[in-house]
Amino acid sequence: MTEAATALKTTPLHALHVELGARMVPFAGYDMPVQYPLGILKEHQHTREKAGLFDVSHMGQVRLTGDDPAAALETLVPGDIKGLAQGRMRYTLFLNEQGGILDDLMVTNAGDHLFLVVNAACKEQDVAHLREKLAGKAEVELLDDLALMALQGPAAASVMARFVPEAATMKFMSYLSATFNGVPVILTRSGYTGEDGYEISCDKADAEAIARALLGEAEVEAIGLGARDSLRLEAGLCLYGHDIDTTTTPVEAALEWTLPKRRRAEGGFPGYAIIHRQLTEGASRRRVGIQPEGRQPARDHTEIQDASGTRIGEITSGGFGPTAGAPVAMGYVDTANSAIDTPLALIVRGKPLPARVAATPFVPQRYYRG
Amino acid sequence: MTVKYTKDHEWVRVEGDVGTVGVTDFAQSQLGDVVFVELPEAGRKLEQGKEAAVVESVKAASDVYAPVSGTVLEANQALVDDPAMVNSAAETDGWFFKLTLSDLSQLDALMDEAAYKAFVEESH
Numbered sequence: 109m110t111e112a113a114t115a116l117k118t119t120p121l122h123a124l125h126v127e128l129g130a131r132m133v134p135f136a137g138y139d140m141p142v143q144y145p146l147g148i149l150k151e152h153q154h155t156r157e158k159a160g161l162f163d164v165s166h167m168g169q170v171r172l173t174g175d176d177p178a179a180a181l182e183t184l185v186p187g188d189i190k191g192l193a194q195g196r197m198r199y200t201l202f203l204n205e206q207g208g209i210l211d212d213l214m215v216t217n218a219g220d221h222l223f224l225v226v227n228a229a230c231k232e233q234d235v236a237h238l239r240e241k242l243a244g245k246a247e248v249e250l251l252d253d254l255a256l257m258a259l260q261g262p263a264a265a266s267v268m269a270r271f272v273p274e275a276a277t278m279k280f281m282s283y284l285s286a287t288f289n290g291v292p293v294i295l296t297r298s299g300y301t302g303e304d305g306y307e308i309s310c311d312k313a314d315a316e317a318i319a320r321a322l323l324g325e326a327e328v329e330a331i332g333l334g335a336r337d338s339l340r341l342e343a344g345l346c347l348y349g350h351d352i353d354t355t356t357t358p359v360e361a362a363l364e365w366t367l368p369k370r371r372r373a374e375g376g377f378p379g380y381a382i383i384h385r386q387l388t389e390g391a392s393r394r395r396v397g398i399q400p401e402g403r404q405p406a407r408d409h410t411e412i413q414d415a416s417g418t419r420i421g422e423i424t425s426g427g428f429g430p431t432a433g434a435p436v437a438m439g440y441v442d443t444a445n446s447a448i449d450t451p452l453a454l455i456v457r458g459k460p461l462p463a464r465v466a467a468t469p470f471v472p473q474r475y476y477r478g
Numbered sequence: 479m480t481v482k483y484t485k486d487h488e489w490v491r492v493e494g495d496v497g498t499v500g501v502t503d504f505a506q507s508q509l510g511d512v513v514f515v516e517l518p519e520a521g522r523k524l525e526q527g528k529e530a531a532v533v534e535s536v537k538a539a540s541d542v543y544a545p546v547s548g549t550v551l552e553a554n555q556a557l558v559d560d561p562a563m564v565n566s567a568a569e570t571d572g573w574f575f576k577l578t579l580s581d582l583s584q585l586d587a588l589m590d591e592a593a594y595k596a597f598v599e600e601s602h
Contacts, residue, residue, distance in 0.1 A: 142537075143510065147510055147511050148510055148511055148535075148536040148537060149510075149511035149513075149536055150511075152536075334510070334536065334537055338536060403513065403514045403561075404514050404516070404534065405513065405514060405534050405539070407538070407539060427536060427537075428513040428514070428534070428536050430536065435513075435514075457516075457532065
């Protein structure tokens with residue numbers, strides 16, 4: 109083992125991944141399973157057809173408490189947190205003063221606190237950011253004694269109901285405190301695949317037993333980070349550090365739906381002036397879905413040209429969509445070239461690959477709306 | 479007939495001065511599910527160790543290098559139509575292209591099957 113490998117952190121399911129024959133790779137400082145013996149393509153298809161279990165324990169789980177943690181958090185994100193009903197969750201963004209995205213996150217109103225799930229690579233800086241900006245207004249606790257798993261796919265609900273019957277009627281983007289085989293879990297009906305499913309937060313010590321119980325169900329296979337990436341790309345979901353980062357605003361990233369009317373009118377979040385202006389006047393570039401013609405994938409950092417050969421942007425996520433049965437991508441283009449069906453050329457190994465701007469998601473989302 | 483292997487995990491099967499080139503079973507297992515191949519056109523001159531073809535898996539794109547110098551005779555159209563053959567038949571039906579070798583002595587420096595097996599075991 110190399111020195112770099114010994115410095116990697118592990119999740120509570122690490123031994124299980126190795127036992128299952130996973131290929132482990134470094135990801136955000138953790139030794140994580142990129143794929144199991146099934147392989148990325150079949151893992152992807154299995155998740156779309158039945159159910160997949162993902163270890164996402166590397167992600168940051170954060171508890172925010174205080175007199176009014178929702179009001180405090182609204183000073184850092186553009187989402188409607190005050191209006192979030194108890195037991196409901198929402199996707200939002202940490203912004204910097206330029207309106208750039210510091211991280212994307214899920215916020216749940218858990219009654220006596222807010223429960224945040226943030227990206228693995230950003231969690232230390234997110235916690236530092238929260239502690240600095242919300243000093244005196246909210247207490248911030250990184251819950252690093254917890255594990256996090258995701259059960260995703262059309263069979264996720266029937267599988268979960270065998271252990272947590274009340275999970276079956278949970279609505280998309282809701283939260284439930286429950287018991288799974290006698291141990292406490294927090295379930296949210298959410299995920300990162302475009303499929304119905306749950307994220308399961310539990311004590312680290314209970315994670316392996318829960319994972320083994322779920323993998324013991326006929327419909328469930330262990331799924332690695334490789335398929336997690338192709339699943340989210342087909343679903344049109346952004347990957348932080350690729351599709352969104354500190355240089356992209358929510359307007360440029362086509363995430364206007366995260367900017368509710370009240371916050372657009374009132375402001376009170378970082379970068380408001382820039383974002384307000386972009387909402388009114390438009391931004392110069394926009395994140396779009398991109399459909400290459402033929403079967404050749406175009407990867408991130410691929411140059412995008414317009415019909416006349418002028419550079420107009422870059423791909424930020426690209427690969428092969430196993431369910432789409434075709435290459436799929438997303439990236440930024442000049443706003444003038446962002447309309448659906450606009451012809452593009454992707455410069456792959458020096459040659460122009462014809463493509464067009466496409467609607468996302470590339471495969472229909474199948475969330476449970478009740 | 480001789481089969482030789484490179485450190486970049488290509489194989490070349492030589493009959494007379496014609497070589498058939500592909501990637502090894504070990505290479506396909508490392509690549510994962512292959513979804514696209516780009517093969518050289520007939521007539522293209524290839525130089526030993528230089529880029530000859532591209533293989534794209536779900537994960538990433540990888541170059542395939544010419545194990546020997548020569549002129550491309552034929553690319554495997556069946557592989558273009560069904561790139562997953564790289565995974566299912568890497569060292570048989572999943573060949574990439576055939577070429578006429580320009581310097582048969584280049585084969586001497588390549589590994590035979592036993593040497594390649596030992597190379598894979600010690601480096602992975």
